[in-house]
Amino acid sequence: MSEYTITYIKNEKPKEKPKSDQLSFGKYFTDHMFIQDYNADKGWHNPRIVPYQPLVLDPAAIVFHYGQTVFEGLKAYRTKRDKIQLFRPDKNMERLNRSNDRLCIPRIDEEYAIDAIKHLVHIDQDWVPDAPGTSLYIRPFIISTEPYLGVAPSATYQFIVILSPVGAYYEEGINPVKIAVENQFVRAVKGGTGEAKTAGNYASSLKAQEQVADEGYAQVLWLDGVEKKYIEEVGSMNVFFKINGEVVTPALNGSILEGVTRNSVIQLLEYWEIPVVERKISMEELYEHYQNGELEEAFGSGTAAVISPVGELAWEGKKMEINNGKTGEIAKRLYDTLTGIQYGSEKDPFNWTVKVKY
Amino acid sequence: MSEYTITYIKNEKPKEKPKSDQLSFGKYFTDHMFIQDYNADKGWHNPRIVPYQPLVLDPAAIVFHYGQTVFEGLKAYRTKRDKIQLFRPDKNMERLNRSNDRLCIPRIDEEYAIDAIKHLVHIDQDWVPDAPGTSLYIRPFIISTEPYLGVAPSATYQFIVILSPVGAYYEEGINPVKIAVENQFVRAVKGGTGEAKTAGNYASSLKAQEQVADEGYAQVLWLDGVEKKYIEEVGSMNVFFKINGEVVTPALNGSILEGVTRNSVIQLLEYWEIPVVERKISMEELYEHYQNGELEEAFGSGTAAVISPVGELAWEGKKMEINNGKTGEIAKRLYDTLTGIQYGSEKDPFNWTVKVKY
Numbered sequence: 001m002s003e004y005t006i007t008y009i010k011n012e013k014p015k016e017k018p019k020s021d022q023l024s025f026g027k028y029f030t031d032h033m034f035i036q037d038y039n040a041d042k043g044w045h046n047p048r049i050v051p052y053q054p055l056v057l058d059p060a061a062i063v064f065h066y067g068q069t070v071f072e073g074l075k076a077y078r079t080k081r082d083k084i085q086l087f088r089p090d091k092n093m094e095r096l097n098r099s100n101d102r103l104c105i106p107r108i109d110e111e112y113a114i115d116a117i118k119h120l121v122h123i124d125q126d127w128v129p130d131a132p133g134t135s136l137y138i139r140p141f142i143i144s145t146e147p148y149l150g151v152a153p154s155a156t157y158q159f160i161v162i163l164s165p166v167g168a169y170y171e172e173g174i175n176p177v178k179i180a181v182e183n184q185f186v187r188a189v190k191g192g193t194g195e196a197k198t199a200g201n202y203a204s205s206l207k208a209q210e211q212v213a214d215e216g217y218a219q220v221l222w223l224d225g226v227e228k229k230y231i232e233e234v235g236s237m238n239v240f241f242k243i244n245g246e247v248v249t250p251a252l253n254g255s256i257l258e259g260v261t262r263n264s265v266i267q268l269l270e271y272w273e274i275p276v277v278e279r280k281i282s283m284e285e286l287y288e289h290y291q292n293g294e295l296e297e298a299f300g301s302g303t304a305a306v307i308s309p310v311g312e313l314a315w316e317g318k319k320m321e322i323n324n325g326k327t328g329e330i331a332k333r334l335y336d337t338l339t340g341i342q343y344g345s346e347k348d349p350f351n352w353t354v355k356v357k358y
Numbered sequence: 359m360s361e362y363t364i365t366y367i368k369n370e371k372p373k374e375k376p377k378s379d380q381l382s383f384g385k386y387f388t389d390h391m392f393i394q395d396y397n398a399d400k401g402w403h404n405p406r407i408v409p410y411q412p413l414v415l416d417p418a419a420i421v422f423h424y425g426q427t428v429f430e431g432l433k434a435y436r437t438k439r440d441k442i443q444l445f446r447p448d449k450n451m452e453r454l455n456r457s458n459d460r461l462c463i464p465r466i467d468e469e470y471a472i473d474a475i476k477h478l479v480h481i482d483q484d485w486v487p488d489a490p491g492t493s494l495y496i497r498p499f500i501i502s503t504e505p506y507l508g509v510a511p512s513a514t515y516q517f518i519v520i521l522s523p524v525g526a527y528y529e530e531g532i533n534p535v536k537i538a539v540e541n542q543f544v545r546a547v548k549g550g551t552g553e554a555k556t557a558g559n560y561a562s563s564l565k566a567q568e569q570v571a572d573e574g575y576a577q578v579l580w581l582d583g584v585e586k587k588y589i590e591e592v593g594s595m596n597v598f599f600k601i602n603g604e605v606v607t608p609a610l611n612g613s614i615l616e617g618v619t620r621n622s623v624i625q626l627l628e629y630w631e632i633p634v635v636e637r638k639i640s641m642e643e644l645y646e647h648y649q650n651g652e653l654e655e656a657f658g659s660g661t662a663a664v665i666s667p668v669g670e671l672a673w674e675g676k677k678m679e680i681n682n683g684k685t686g687e688i689a690k691r692l693y694d695t696l697t698g699i700q701y702g703s704e705k706d707p708f709n710w711t712v713k714v715k716y
Contacts, residue, residue, distance in 0.1 A: 025507065026506055027507075029416075029417075029418060029505070033417060052417075053417075054414045054415055054416055054417070055414075055415050055416075055417050056412045056413075056414050057412055057413050057415065058387075058413075059387075059410070059413050059520050060497075060522070061413075063421070063422065063557075064413075064427060064499060065429055065497070065499060066561055067425040067427070067556075067557025067558045067560060067561035069422060069423075069425070069561070102565060103564065103565070104564040104565055104568055137507065139418075141422060143422055147387070148385060149383065149385075149431075150383050150384050151567070151593075151594055152564070152567070153568065162417050162418060164418070185549045186547050186548065186549030186550045188550075189550065189583040189584075190544065190583075191542060191543045191544030191583065192543075192544045192545075192546075192547065193561065193562045198425075198558070198561060199421075199425025199558060199561070200551070200556070200557060200558015200559070200561050201558070202423070202424035202509050203424055203426050203427070203551065203556060204550055204551045204558060205509065206461065206509070206511050207460060207461070207462055209510070210511065225547040225548075225549060225550065225583060225584070226547075226583070226585075227584075228549075
């Protein structure tokens with residue numbers, strides 16, 4: 001048997017599926033998972049799809065102590081014609097390997113990983129919900145499993161994929177959120193791990209998020225870690241501003257995550273011939289545009305929400321209401337088009353979707 | 359039974375203990391471990407000492423994805439009179455709680471945790487090695503266990519303590535190492551998690567360490583993440599320089615870990631009436647002192663090595679040989695005194711040691 005043949009052990013005790021209106025995000029998991037092991041001798045080996053089950057790890061496993069781990073997030077969508085499709089999984093696997101490089105984790109075979117994901121989703125296809133806005137969230141991740149307390153890359157790893165049916169992000173249609181600019185905490189800095197999708201970036205963000213939630217804000221807007229001047233991300237999304245008819249997003253600088261939705265937004269805007277530019281942008285500049293009435297829209301982009309309009313931005317005691325707190329025209333058009341492509345109701349000029357079930 | 363009574367399940371199949379010369383660091387683990395659970399209803403509860411065993415965790419547990427975890431490191435030493443003692447465990451538990459605050463993890467009861475550690479070490483006392491320079495490394499850590507893919511603090515945790523007999527750090531006596539100043543990667547930045555003992559800081563350091571190891575250096579010297587000018591730490595140790603008779607160490611600034619050994623070094627120097635100052639110090643300044651013949655010693659401080667002299671520092675193509683590549687007088691005196699106190703051969707004027715076995 002080839003090292004590449006996926007062993008399949010069927011779950012003989014499938015769980016009851018939650019109803020669409022119970023789903024929310026990341027709380028339910030399907031009947032199966034994908035696992036593959038790594039060691040220096042065999043490389044990535046023993047790929048298998050098995051019943052969803054606990055991981056059994058030595059308490060000294062490196063992941064618990066030194067956080068050598070990376071992950072990805074993408075979704076499978078059920079179309080109106082009952083097909084199931086993924087959105088740009090190649091971009092996620094490319095990024096997973098970039099994250100692997102930064103974290104000293106051995107690279108995976110990207111095409112093989114996409115096949116494994118398709119295989120797994122196909123097996124658990126009944127878990128892909130069909131209510132509007134719902135989807136199956138796919139979480140590939142790699143953990144370091146060697147039991148060793150020295151600070152060094154692990155000798156062994158597991159690549160795992162789990163699936164979680166998730167509810168509509170917006171229950172009553174796309175809706176703007178209130179955001180606070182974070183002045184105390186920093187998510188990432190150039191030379192750190194900000195452009196990798198790794199655990200530590202998210203651990204670092206919890207405290208900031210907790211503080212602003214107490215003040216009624218949904219997320220924080222992260223500034224750069226060096227000067228605390230330039231805008232980087234919003235919550236765990238990339239961020240865009242429409243200023244005087246031009247869409248501006250922070251240029252990738254080593255501490256900003258290269259979002260798949262970010263990339264898709266830029267491509268769509270170019271396709272529509274709407275001016276879009278990647279550059280440094282400071283809060284001072286943004287505020288000046290706001291005062292001059294030139295800040296027309298602000299929105300985040302990410303896999304979970306797709307597009308998340310910002311209705312209010314709080315910064316150093318000032319409150320900036322954007323587009324009267326309403327969803328802007330560009331944000332709406334991007335949201336409708338992206339979700340339309342994802343759910344197969346709009347044509348897909350870039351061939352972004354990948355069929356799992358025909 | 360009180361929530362505070364530790365349940366004890368004896369390991370009926372004890373392992374064979376490794377020989378002193380096989381030990382190295384963090385590769386062997388003892389027969390028992392301590393575990394305690396947390397949830398919102400019960401707080402920290404169900405403390406137990408059980409046979410060393412794998413952790414069984416849902417693959418969606420937050421620790422695997424968002425790195426919400428903290429840890430500590432301290433040691434138990436066997437004295438010549440066959441007593442067993444800890445070194446300043448109160449400082450470690452204080453820091454664990456500071457790390458908990460930063461990572462949104464519920465605080466532990468510090469005194470209770472010290473008692474639990476003493477209890478565990480007492481049970482596994484035969485694992486405390488007696489060869490010169492050997493000790494029992496103690497690794498308390500907390501992991502987030504809730505199966506949830508939203509980026510939010512976990513609802514459940516486990517506080518775990520494992521023990522690992524470790525060899526002498528210096529097989530042939532204290533010995534200087536070669537260090538490279540890191541110009542590309544950053545360990546931590548103000549507003550990040552640098553002053554917390556949490557996984558992400560260590561994950562971030564692996565790549566830099568891997569690169570310099572290829573060039574024959576033992577560790578990197580970390581500069582600040584903002585200006586990449588000021589000295590922060592060396593490897594996973596704090597750092598000290600003797601300049602013109604005065605000992606200088608970088609002042610705590612939010613991105614430097616507050617080391618227990620660092621604190622002990624400062625107290626000892628003050629006790630000896632050797633000038634010691636905590637302040638910002640740049641590589642430019644250090645290099646100027648080096649050129650003027652004023653840089654007399656450099657050394658790291660940490661639990662693993664206690665004191666680690668720096669014999670050579672490579673910075674922007676320049677190689678600075680310090681004290682002719684030999685261990686300096688202050689480094690030697692600190693090493694001898696600290697290890698003397700730890701192993702009970704020197705008197706302990708600060709009451710730093712805590713007896714486990716009388």
